[in-house]
Amino acid sequence: MKVLPYMEISFILEKLILIIIVFAVTMFFALYSTLAERKVAGFIQDRYGPNRAGIFGILQPLADGAKLFSKEEFMPDTPNKVLFTIGPAMAMIVSLLGSAVIPWANKFVIAGVEYIPQVADINIALLYVVAVMSTAIYGIVIGAWASNNKYSLMGGIRAGAQMVSYEVAMGLSLIALVMMTGTFSLREITEQQAGFGWNAFYQPLTLFIFLICSFAECNRTPFDLAECESELVNGHHTEFSSMKMGFYMFSEYVSMFFSSALISILFFGGYNYPGMEWVADNWGGNIANTLAVLTLLGKISFFIFFYMWVRWTIPRFRYDQLMRLGWKMLFPLALFNILLVGVLILIFK
Amino acid sequence: MITIIFYILATITLGTGILTVLAKNPIHSAVYMVVCFFSIAGHFLMLNAQFLSVVHIIVYTGAIMILLLFTLMLMNLSDQHEPKKKVASRIAAAVSVCLTAIVILAVFLKANVVIESYKAENIDFQSVQVIGQVLLDEYMVPFEFASILLITAMIGAVLISKREKKA
Numbered sequence: 001m002k003v004l005p006y007m008e009i010s011f012i013l014e015k016l017i018l019i020i021i022v023f024a025v026t027m028f029f030a031l032y033s034t035l036a037e038r039k040v041a042g043f044i045q046d047r048y049g050p051n052r053a054g055i056f057g058i059l060q061p062l063a064d065g066a067k068l069f070s071k072e073e074f075m076p077d078t079p080n081k082v083l084f085t086i087g088p089a090m091a092m093i094v095s096l097l098g099s100a101v102i103p104w105a106n107k108f109v110i111a112g113v114e115y116i117p118q119v120a121d122i123n124i125a126l127l128y129v130v131a132v133m134s135t136a137i138y139g140i141v142i143g144a145w146a147s148n149n150k151y152s153l154m155g156g157i158r159a160g161a162q163m164v165s166y167e168v169a170m171g172l173s174l175i176a177l178v179m180m181t182g183t184f185s186l187r188e189i190t191e192q193q194a195g196f197g198w199n200a201f202y203q204p205l206t207l208f209i210f211l212i213c214s215f216a217e218c219n220r221t222p223f224d225l226a227e228c229e230s231e232l233v234n235g236h237h238t239e240f241s242s243m244k245m246g247f248y249m250f251s252e253y254v255s256m257f258f259s260s261a262l263i264s265i266l267f268f269g270g271y272n273y274p275g276m277e278w279v280a281d282n283w284g285g286n287i288a289n290t291l292a293v294l295t296l297l298g299k300i301s302f303f304i305f306f307y308m309w310v311r312w313t314i315p316r317f318r319y320d321q322l323m324r325l326g327w328k329m330l331f332p333l334a335l336f337n338i339l340l341v342g343v344l345i346l347i348f349k
Numbered sequence: 350m351i352t353i354i355f356y357i358l359a360t361i362t363l364g365t366g367i368l369t370v371l372a373k374n375p376i377h378s379a380v381y382m383v384v385c386f387f388s389i390a391g392h393f394l395m396l397n398a399q400f401l402s403v404v405h406i407i408v409y410t411g412a413i414m415i416l417l418l419f420t421l422m423l424m425n426l427s428d429q430h431e432p433k434k435k436v437a438s439r440i441a442a443a444v445s446v447c448l449t450a451i452v453i454l455a456v457f458l459k460a461n462v463v464i465e466s467y468k469a470e471n472i473d474f475q476s477v478q479v480i481g482q483v484l485l486d487e488y489m490v491p492f493e494f495a496s497i498l499l500i501t502a503m504i505g506a507v508l509i510s511k512r513e514k515k516a
Contacts, residue, residue: 083380124477127403134411138383141415145376145422153422160419164412184477 018119022099025297030253031061033304040308071242078148078239087143088240088247094139095255098132101125102261103187105271105292109285117293118187126184129262130171133217136255137163140219140226140236143248147239155235158319159226162216165326166223170213172334176206176341177266190270200267205337207267209330214259216326219252221311225319260303264296271296355395362388375421379414386410398475 035050035057042049050057078084104117122128137160144156180202181189193199200207216223227235237248264270271292280288317325365385372378386409393402467474484492 083377122399124399124403127400127407131403131406131411134407134415137415141418141422142380145418157419157422160415164415164419167411 014115015119018117019100022102022104022119023096026096026099026254026257029257029300029304030250031065033253033256034064034249035060036304037308037311040305041312044309044312065246068243068246073244074239074241076148076239078146080146080148083142083146084239085244087139087146088237088244088251089139090142091136091139091251092247092254094132094136095251095258098129098255098258099261101128101186102258102265103190103270104296105289106285108289117289121185121187124184125186126174126178126189129186130167130174133170134163134167136217139248139251143240144236147236149239151232151234152236152238155226155232155238159219159236162219162223162225162322162326165323166213166216166330169209169326169330169334170217172331172338173206173209173213176334176337177203177210179338179341179345186265186270190265190272193269194272194276196269196274198267198269203267203337203341205333205340207263209334209337210266211263212325212330214263215307215310216322218255218259218307220256220307222314222317223322224316225322256304256307257300260300260307261296263303264299268299270299351395355392358388358391358395361385362392376418379418379421382417383410383414386414400475400477400480 038060039049039057050060053059053063075081075084100119101122102118103121108115108117140159141156144152144159147153177199178184180199181192183189189199219226225235226232227237229235232238237245240248273291273295276288276292279291362385365381365388369378369381369385372381386405390402390405390410393399393405464474467479472479
């Protein structure tokens with residue numbers, strides 16, 4: 001085997017470090033989302049929320065993690081022990097995959113070398129995102145089936161049907177967006193929205209459809225029929241305990257983080273903030289970029305809060321309502337949206 | 350490096366393909382098939398066809414296999430035993446496999462590679478723009494025929510399920 005040239009090794013090292021940073025940030029956000037969720041719930045229901053571990057309960061996630069790791073692991077009497085173990089791992093891996101294409105900022109220039117804060121700038125990033133989201137369901141379905149439990153199976157089947165239904169409307173809404181931007185690359189889509197030209201102002205209907213579908217894809221209330229406690233005990237993760245259950249819970253928060261990032265990039269300008277060029281001219285590009293990363297993280301935090309806000313405000317749908325909303329309302333609306341965007345493009349371009 | 354990756358991928362594809370056929374449990378063979386589809390997407394990536402590989406994942410692993418798993422779970426096929434198929438359906442299966450093989454063989458024999466002309470003009474031949482232009486310019490008629498076929502199948506499926514409800 002031939003020896004890798006110096007450039008390739010440095011390239012691989014740079015990307016590896018970037019991957020580790022992105023992974024750490026994602027996990028940090030997921031970890032503290034668990035605390036934030038309970039705090040937001042407390043705030044909305046007019047109570048304190050967890051406040052025993054550390055100041056304001058800031059150590060609560062660590063305590064929860066320690067508890068989950070040290071709990072006894074229960075293995076149900078199932079003939080599919082391998083699939084039972086693979087289920088939560090799949091859920092976790094797939095929800096982490098998406099963050100590979102998120103553009104965090106412009107190029108950093110350190111000591112004359114350019115560093116791009118994006119793991120992979122592929123020109124079909126948006127399709128990649130759709131592919132990752134469509135495979136996210138396997139963890140739930142396989143784990144649910146392998147549990148050998150009626151309630152789990154029901155939860156898995158519900159999750160599968162829901163994902164497939166809402167993917168259709170989501171894909172169609174993205175088509176309308178791509179018709180306007182003319183590119184699949186998330187970096188180019190972000191750059192087109194420089195200043196305050198957010199896509200949300202041009203395509204409010206697309207944003208509306210996409211937002212609803214992303215709730216369904218993350219299995220969040222009002223669409224969390226897969227784990228509907230009042231009917232299915234705990235849905236697809238009834239039989240899972242200790243860190244396996246923790247993986248399912250975590251993968252939900254990670255995919256929430258990822259879809260918040262996606263919403264901010266596609267519709268709310270990504271890392272752009274007003275006055276970015278002024279900062280770059282006067283204070284230097286690296287400071288402008290650091291602020292850009294913080295801007296994106298701020299937007300992501302807002303949308304994570306939005307997810308929680310909706311969860312503690314709107315009750316869960318009934319299953320037939322869910323299907324009616326997906327197929328009879330969002331699907332025709334998305335088709336109409338494509339037509340509308342097409343006509344508007346013909347008129348204005 | 351590339352050859353090693355190719356051999357690993359090929360082993361996975363062929364191995365899971367055989368396991369799909371041999372697995373006794375229908376769900377297990379569906380899971381093997383999912384792995385097989387992923388490795389085929391990997392092959393597309395090795396051939397520099399990003400668009401094809403991602404669309405393959407979206408359509409086959411993301412939609413079709415989910416629906417298949419879904420029906421398998423709903424039908425609740427009793428694990429091991431499967432009644433022997435009738436002779437007629439076996440013959441039909443064999444004939445259709447042979448016909449597909451002929452089509453694939455014809456494709457391999459007749460197809461001429463047009464990548465060189467794109468390379469000469471220095472165009473990124475695997476980009477979505479080029480694929481879209483080729484599909485809607487040169488292959489407009491077959492493309493539209495395929496969409497008509499798909500929508501007919503869809504309407505037919507809806508019609509069949511509606512009729513069963515009335516009876």
